Amino acid sequence: MRRLGQPAGGPLRARTAAAALAAALLLAGCAQSVDPIERLGKRAAQGARQPTPADGAAYRRWGLTAPLDTPPSHPARPLGTRRTDAAPPPVVDRVGTSDRVVFLTYDDGAERDPRFVDMVRELRLPVSFFLTDSVVGPGYGHFARLRAVGAAIENHTLDHPALPGLPYAGQRAEICGQQDRLASRFGVRPRLFRPPYGTYDATTLRAAGGCGISTVVLWRAALESDGIVYRGGAHRLGPGDIVLVGPDEAAGPTLTQRTIRLLRHLQREGLTVARLEDYLA
Ligand SMILES: [Zn+2]
Structure with a gap:
């Protein structure tokens, strides 16, 4: 049996090397040709991640009865920056597509379960995290590991205030401040923003x-x-839906367990998970 309780990586140096390797693979655009999946025990023994042949049984280890369907290949959108005098950005709660995909999003950054990183890596699960600086605090290392295995890191303000009614300077400080913080932590400025409480x-x-x-x-x-709560429209998941995997503060199942539960539901509905950033301009 696998030792699922084992934290990702070994000594700090090994984890850093692993993150650098994964980042290099992603930057080189060859993440598809070099399989990042490996067995946890082997990694612990080696102390560093090495690409290994595909492990088609990963889904079973995470309690799924079949592999997740591969989403349709979608061209990555350019990373162009927005001009400050451009029209305000659009607000979306779903993406217009007929692809049978949904998008998994996570907020705040309070829960930092090492198993979640293992799950994202082994299932090659595209997920997006909207991080609040004051919640993540000293926990950015966890999200660097998640990013190294393919997760996207996006903006959810510095301090998680309810924004409506606040003056422009205050709202700008919350949003731009977290852009700066994430850019200094990860070297990339987010393109996506989720306002606290969705307001x-x-x-x-x-x-x-x-x-x-x-x-x-x-x-x-x-x-x-x-269960699943819908903010409007059909009371079932369908193509293009953006899903918030909550609740933010859970005393019950872990984030990993809640995600697996959702994946089982998606598979029953004939849906799979795609990368939100691939579908948004
Ligand atoms: Zn939040």
Whole structure:
């Protein structure tokens, strides 16, 4: 049996090397040709990650009865920055597509379960994290590991205030400040922003645009402790839906367990998971 409780990586030096390797593979655009999956025990023994042949049984280890369907290949959108005098960014809670895909998003950054990193890597699960600096605190290392295995890191303000009604300067400081913080941590400025509580006003959109945000991302469905809650529209998941995997503060199942539960549901519905950033301009 696998030792699932083992933290990702070994000594700090090994973890750093592993992250650098994974980042290099991603930057080189060869993540598809070099398989990042490996067995946890082998990694622990080697102390560093080495590419290994595909492990087609990963889904079983995570409690799925079949592999996740591969989403349709989609051209990555350019990373262009937004002009500060451009129109405000659009607000989306779903993406217009007929692809049978949904997008998994996570907020705040409070829960930092090492198993989640293992799951994302082994299932090659595209996920997006909207991080709040004051919640993540000293925990950015966890998200660097997640990013190294393919997760996207996006903006959720510095301090998680309710933005509507705040003056422009205050909203801009919250959004631009977290852009700067994430850029200094990860070397990339996010393109996507989610306002705390999903609430915003016209000032929020103007500030977000001025901070280089291309799209403001809400969600159409949220996984809560008692099931999936829909913010409108059909009461079932469908193509293009953006899903918030919550709740933010859970005393029950871990983030990993909640995600697996959602993946099983998606598979029953004939849906799979795609990368949100691939579908948004
Ligand atoms: Zn939040």
